[in-house]
Amino acid sequence: MTIAERKKKLIAEMQSLTNEQTLQALEDVLYAKVDADEVVAYSVVGEPLTLSDYTKAVKKAEESIAIGDFLTQEELEEESEKW
Secondary structure (H helix, E strand, O other): OOHHHHHHHHHHHHHOOOOHHHHHHHHHHHOOOOOOOOEEEEOOOOOEEEHHHHHHHHHHHHHHHHOOOOOOHHHHHHHHOOO
16 A cells, blocks of 8 residues: 555544544544654663654664565574573
8 A cells, every 4th residue: 555545544534533532542642742852762671762763763673674684584583582
């Protein structure tokens, strides 16, 4: 499904909403404003990540994937058997 098709589907779903709470929840997500220094997630070891840190981590991960620096499912399963 293309982005344009997904947008049309989402718009159609939103137009058919009848539950005020569901609409409010969607608005809260859509219009959420987060400061760059606000904690938005935690690392796998429990360290807090600000929006800025999180964004940097995502970009770094995307770059690693783009250059092929990742383990396949099979490689990960083989590695985990050694644990």
